[in-house]
Amino acid sequence: MVRAERVILVGTADKGESARRRGLQELDELALLVEQAGGEVVDRYLQARDNPEVGLGPGALQEVAQRALELDSGVVVSNDDLAPSRLHQWARVLGPGTRIIDRTQVILDIFAQRAFSREGRVQVELAQLQYLLPRLRHSGTAPSRAGAGIGTRGPGETHLEMDRRKIRSRIKALEEAIETLQKERAARRRRRQHHRVPLITLVGYTNVGKSTLFERLTRRAQLAQDALFVTLDPSVHRILIPGVGPTLLTDTVGFVERLPHTLVAAFRATLDEVVEADVLLEVLDASKPTLDQQQEAVEEVLNDIGASHIKRIKVYNQWDKLPADTIKPQDGIAVSARYDQGFAGLYTAISHALEEFFIDQWLFVPWNDAVVWKRIYQEATIIARHDTEDGSRMLIRAPRAVLPGLIHLSDDL
Known part of the structure; x- marks a missing residue:
């Protein structure tokens, strides 16, 4: 049995108790991401600074280096994205025995593990290489990372030894492939629109129950599990909504706070399903204390792809986990996809949203x-x-x- 990589998480936050709590919540989510990527979190280090955007200070880096030695940890994961110059500074302090990766690399790694279709693999590989290229430009060469663990997997793995010219050439080929995929998706959408029925699209934070809700609405088996980024390729099914009639329902990739821009760009063909929707069902996990962060992350991605203007219904899922006397939300519908509760109200809300x-x-x-x-x-x-x-x-x-x-x-x- 392969031993899980022992990982130390590091991050920065503004000074003050509320900022510290938010920073710790972000490290909690980063821990989930690392665990999904196959790592074992052995320590967390959060530094409060007047200017957290500059990253960990020299003294903090020295402390992290000491902890890595004591805990036999070979990987340090930064909650903040690391520019090539900062990556070089960290490497000088942490030493050659410690691999340094950031949040974006962890997310790319998980996407690579979840990419099964040709479309998914092409999109993930493009995002990986676009992320890698400026780091090659800084260092001049790419270190061998075959089989090195978190942040090294995926369709782009065989290209990590390429020089910059070959990587640029590969990126161009992938961009052309994605352009073809976009045309194919656009053609499929036109065929669907020939017999025009409303398109309803599920959006939301990763692991909030979108796939389970999709399964209940379509009465079809769907890969629904307690894991991050389970759905990379959108599923489209025709369903009947009471009071509305035939509609198309689409499940999409889950969002996450600070979803890497390279992924948003690479998954444009997939996210176009969101832009084309008539109504968005914004699925939220009502049982989690990070509800506000979920909504902020969804809003950020919808703004990025030009879909913030589309009619939206907030669906507060996991309502069964809350106390029975919890007041129902005024700005959305409370449901339990797991126990088929609250769907009458959801159907009514969809009917009203599609009146025009x-x-x-x-x-x-x-x-x-x-x-x-x-x-x-x-x-x-x-x-x-x-x-x-x-x-x-x-x-x-x-x-x-x-x-x-x-x-x-x-x-x-």
């Missing part, structure tokens, strides 16, 4: 007009109908983009 998407119209459809009957059952909801000998006069609810075609095919009354 639909229009009601009376139509007369002869019994022998099979084409129109088929399209009505596929693309509309029958609200009321009055059958006659020649056909049926009915009130239907259909997407605004679809209704003109139905009217053209039928005898509009």
Whole structure:
């Protein structure tokens, strides 16, 4: 059995008790990330500074180096991203026996382990190489990292010995591949929109229960587990929402605080599913004390990809873990995806959010007009109908983009 790497976490925070608590919470999340990447956290070091953005001071680095020796730790993980120059400074103090990585590298490592599809692997490799390139530019060469552990895995692993020219060439090829993937996704979206139905997309922090909620709404088995970044490739399924009719539901990659910009850029093809949505279900874990941070992280990513303007319904998941007398949220819907609770309220909220998407119209459809009957059952909801000998006069609810075609095919009354 391979021994887990022994890791020391380090970070900085502003002075003051509230800043210290926030810093410790960030280290808690970093510990989860490291554990998901296969490491064992053996120590944590948080330094309070007047200017935390400059990173750990020389004295703090010396203390971390001593702890690494005492605890037999070969890896130090920084909660703050390390610029190449700072990485070089740290290496001089911590010594050649200690590998230094930052939060972004840990996240990239987890994504690499979770990337199973061609699309996922291409996107992760691009993010890895874009992250690696400026560090090569600083040092001039890439140290051999094959099999070295956290921060070294993934589709980009075989390219870590490449010189800068080859890496730039590979990045260009990956960018072209992603451009092709974007075109393929755009074509699939156009085919979906040919028979226009609303698109509902789940967004939220990683590991808040999006996949479980997706499973309940679609009644399909989904990989839902207590782990970070389980879903890298979006799943799209057609579902029926009471009072709405047919809709498409998409599950997407989970967000995280300070999601690396290289990942946001590389996963643009995937995140376009969010931008194209008619309604976003922002899933939150109501049972965690980091609720505000969850919302801030989601807001930041949605702003980055240009999706902050889309209608949003906040879904407070894991409500079953709270005391029974907890007051329900006024700005969203409380549900328990695990126990199928609160879904009536969620369906109602979705129906209200999509009111402008639909229009009601009376139509007369002869019994022998099979084409129109088929399209009505596929693309509309029958609200009321009055059958006659020649056909049926009915009130239907259909997407605004679809209704003109139905009217053209039928005898509009």
